[in-house]
Amino acid sequence: MQSLRLRAIYNLSANPFNFDIEGSTKITEIFNANVFTLKTARAFLSNEAYKSLLASIRSGSKIDRKMGDQIASGLKSWSEKKGVTHFTHWFQPLTGATAEKHDSFFTIKSDGTAIEEFDGAALIQQEPDASSFPSGGLRATFEARGYTAWDPSSPPFIMEIGQGKTLCIPTIFVSYTGESLDAKTPLLKALVALDKAAVDVCQYFDKNVTEVIATLGWEQEYFVVDAGIATARPDLVMTGRTVFGHAPAKGQQLEDHYFGSIPERVYAFMRDYEAEGYKLGIPLRTRHNEVAPSQFECAPIFEPVNLAVDHNTLLMDVMTRVAKRHGLMVLLHEKPFAGINGSGKHNNWSMATNTGVNLLSPGKTPKSNLMFLAFFVNTIKAVHDYADLLRASIATAGNDHRLGANEAPPAIISIFIGKYLTDVLNQIEKRVGGKFDEHDEAILKLDIHKSIPELMLDNTDRNRTSPFAFTGNKFEFRAVGSSANCAAAMTVLNTIMADTLSKFKHDVDALIEKNEKKEIAIMQVIQRYIVESKSVLFEGDGYSPEWEKEAKKRGLPNVKTTPLALDAFVTAKAKKLFEHNKIYSHSELEARHEIMLENYVKKVQIEARVMGDLATNHILPSAVKYQNMLIENIRGLKETGLDESAYSSQLQIVKKISEHVNKMSKKVQEMIEARKVANEITDTREKAISYCDTVKVFFDEIRYEVDKLELLVDDKIWELPKYREILFLR
Numbered sequence: 001m002q003s004l005r006l007r008a009i010y011n012l013s014a015n016p017f018n019f020d021i022e023g024s025t026k027i028t029e030i031f032n033a034n035v036f037t038l039k040t041a042r043a044f045l046s047n048e049a050y051k052s053l054l055a056s057i058r059s060g061s062k063i064d065r066k067m068g069d070q071i072a073s074g075l076k077s078w079s080e081k082k083g084v085t086h087f088t089h090w091f092q093p094l095t096g097a098t099a100e101k102h103d104s105f106f107t108i109k110s111d112g113t114a115i116e117e118f119d120g121a122a123l124i125q126q127e128p129d130a131s132s133f134p135s136g137g138l139r140a141t142f143e144a145r146g147y148t149a150w151d152p153s154s155p156p157f158i159m160e161i162g163q164g165k166t167l168c169i170p171t172i173f174v175s176y177t178g179e180s181l182d183a184k185t186p187l188l189k190a191l192v193a194l195d196k197a198a199v200d201v202c203q204y205f206d207k208n209v210t211e212v213i214a215t216l217g218w219e220q221e222y223f224v225v226d227a228g229i230a231t232a233r234p235d236l237v238m239t240g241r242t243v244f245g246h247a248p249a250k251g252q253q254l255e256d257h258y259f260g261s262i263p264e265r266v267y268a269f270m271r272d273y274e275a276e277g278y279k280l281g282i283p284l285r286t287r288h289n290e291v292a293p294s295q296f297e298c299a300p301i302f303e304p305v306n307l308a309v310d311h312n313t314l315l316m317d318v319m320t321r322v323a324k325r326h327g328l329m330v331l332l333h334e335k336p337f338a339g340i341n342g343s344g345k346h347n348n349w350s351m352a353t354n355t356g357v358n359l360l361s362p363g364k365t366p367k368s369n370l371m372f373l374a375f376f377v378n379t380i381k382a383v384h385d386y387a388d389l390l391r392a393s394i395a396t397a398g399n400d401h402r403l404g405a406n407e408a409p410p411a412i413i414s415i416f417i418g419k420y421l422t423d424v425l426n427q428i429e430k431r432v433g434g435k436f437d438e439h440d441e442a443i444l445k446l447d448i449h450k451s452i453p454e455l456m457l458d459n460t461d462r463n464r465t466s467p468f469a470f471t472g473n474k475f476e477f478r479a480v481g482s483s484a485n486c487a488a489a490m491t492v493l494n495t496i497m498a499d500t501l502s503k504f505k506h507d508v509d510a511l512i513e514k515n516e517k518k519e520i521a522i523m524q525v526i527q528r529y530i531v532e533s534k535s536v537l538f539e540g541d542g543y544s545p546e547w548e549k550e551a552k553k554r555g556l557p558n559v560k561t562t563p564l565a566l567d568a569f570v571t572a573k574a575k576k577l578f579e580h581n582k583i584y585s586h587s588e589l590e591a592r593h594e595i596m597l598e599n600y601v602k603k604v605q606i607e608a609r610v611m612g613d614l615a616t617n618h619i620l621p622s623a624v625k626y627q628n629m630l631i632e633n634i635r636g637l638k639e640t641g642l643d644e645s646a647y648s649s650q651l652q653i654v655k656k657i658s659e660h661v662n663k664m665s666k667k668v669q670e671m672i673e674a675r676k677v678a679n680e681i682t683d684t685r686e687k688a689i690s691y692c693d694t695v696k697v698f699f700d701e702i703r704y705e706v707d708k709l710e711l712l713v714d715d716k717i718w719e720l721p722k723y724r725e726i727l728f729l730r
């Protein structure tokens with residue numbers, strides 16, 4: 001029988017694909033079609049209920065039972081009109097995916113009548129059976145209770161899967177005692193903290209600022225491969241990445257994929273998932289090829305962080321499902337293929353005021369320039385002071401493959417701000433003794449507004465190697481992994497910013513109390529912060545070995561593996577930060593730490609098992625089969641009386657196969673032994689370190705032998721689709 005691999009390749013050319021998807025609709029016609037927007041709410045709710053919903057969204061005020069019933073009823077009529085039969089509380093547990101538990105509106109009353117029902121209680125709070133979601137020990141399994149609570153700040157939406165339509169209510173997920181068990185709860189708290197701290201600082205400049213909203217525009221990188229071919233790779237199916245595979249003759253060296261035309265089949269898939277995304281209110285705007293073959297990127301228009309996070313998790317889900325319709329598979333893993341670029345998810349971040357000002361956009365007047373400078377320098381200080389936490393916020397087993405691999409930002413967190421702003425900061429820093437005065441042309445009237453946008457348009461001033469870069473009117477956190485929930489990075493970034501801004505206010509106020517003029521006080525604190533945090537600024541090549549040395553000299557943290565990077569979450573400093581800003585209690589933080597370590601262990605464990613399995617059950621049999629063919633051939637040649645020169649090549653290969661097979665099997669055995677030892681360890685941190693240092697170290701070694709075998713064994717016998725097939729056939 002033909003192998004799965006060969007059949008998949010055959011099917012590719014045998015079954016022509018249908019690229020005809022829905023004719024091009026105007027985006028505005030479908031945008032938000034499946035979202036319970038405020039406009040829809042206005043049409044389906046009573047005046048009273050609408051106002052109550054609005055107040056809850058704007059100021060977080062509580063919705064009482066009566067209003068809850070009314071809103072639920074409006075939601076039900078809207079969704080039934082659209083053919084919805086079920087609803088679910090939609091949440092983001094710490095497993096890294098989204099979770100749903102569908103209930104139908106259908107119910108039977110005590111008198112036996114069947115009706116469709118959805119009331120305030122069902123809208124506001126639910127109790128999924130939460131015992132199997134990770135809780136890091138917060139919720140002992142015997143009291144398997146956690147509940148989901150409606151988050152009115154993210155609008156309900158209808159998810160269409162085939163003909164099935166489900167009303168999804170975005171919720172947070174907390175334990176009965178109030179501890180957060182999801183990605184969203186701490187994020188929402190961090191955004192509240194940032195709002196307050198940023199408004200306080202804005203008040204120095206503009207009394208009309210009463211609200212500051214953090215904004216996020218993510219850029220999602222991903223690979224798309226043929227599903228048939230991918231299915232013949234158990235490693236892709238189980239782990240999202242290829243654990244084996246020799247580099248193809250052609251990789252990304254030609255860079256012909258980047259910004260080339262999008263392959264037709266992928267293009268149809270993109271248009272399809274984009275249409276689904278638009279209906280769900282995801283404001284997608286750009287799509288293009290990425291550097292590696294079969295790698296692509298999409299990015300939306302930025303939104304408030306909370307919404308942007310929901311939209312990103314939703315889109316990852318939508319992409320995965322829509323791909324199936326096209327016989328494709330989306331790979332969101334950070335490093336699906338060795339030897340070619342991995343995938344990231346740049347997080348473009350800024351802050352916007354209710355008065356319509358982007359706080360990281362250089363101003364037009366000296367006053368607004370000063371406000372920009374204050375927020376700009378506070379960001380630098382926050383990143384400097386808490387670089388270890390930012391690093392920890394993006395630490396996962398998948399991302400470890402990418403960070404520092406000379407394609408993605410290094411594990412050293414540094415900030416790139418460009419030449420012009422470096423000069424500006426230098427000028428301020430050099431002012432001896434913080435002597436600024438009101439007529440300080442040089443400083444307060446810096447030509448920031450005009451110069452920066454121009455400079456930033458120049459691509460040479462964008463430094464792609466920096467993990468945290470200023471790009472004209474926002475910072476771009478580039479070290480986030482492609483499969484990550486942005487909430488993790490955004491919770492940390494907004495918390496450290498909130499914390500730094502409130503210290504800033506405290507410091508400025510202290511000077512004002514000493515009768516310093518406001519602007520001068522602000523400049524003095526800015527100057528001090530520049531001095532204190534300038535070691536995090538770096539304009540050079542972040543991939544170079546010199547930078548690693550230099551960073552070490554500067555005392556910047558450079559933690560390369562997840563188990564150790566995660567330590568930053570449980571330092572005294574981190575505990576104080578998160579508790580003080582009301583994001584995490586100590587026990588919540590410890591629980592998170594535990595969950596992240598567990599995730600790491602599980603990921604590495606699964607990869608190790610898949611590797612062992614493939615080596616033993618796929619690679620070895622193929623290698624032996626080919627070896628036997630050669631032996632048969634050699635025997636035949638011998639029988640004809642030919643001397644060794646007639647079969648010397650065959651003999652060579654037979655020997656080489658034995659060598660590689662033996663080494664491979666030996667290493668697999670050693671890896672299994674190492675796993676057994678690691679599994680005995682009860683302390684999760686120690687266990688994670690053990691998996692990292694004693695199990696994972698075998699991955700490259702085993703892979704080396706397997707990839708050598710791939711080059712030796714008869715192509716027809718090799719069962720796993722090869723890189724050239726996965727990456728170039730579609």
Ligand code: ADP
Nearest residue numbers: 215216217218299300301302348349350358474
């Ligand atoms: P590129 O980085 O490729 O040059 P853009 O500068 O247009 O592309 O923006 C990249 C991403 O940054 C987009 O998702 C965009 O929405 C987002 N972005 C732009 N302005 C902001 C902002 N003020 N806050 C957050 N994200 C933003």
Ligand code: MG
Nearest residue numbers: 219346348476
């Ligand atoms: Mg970008």
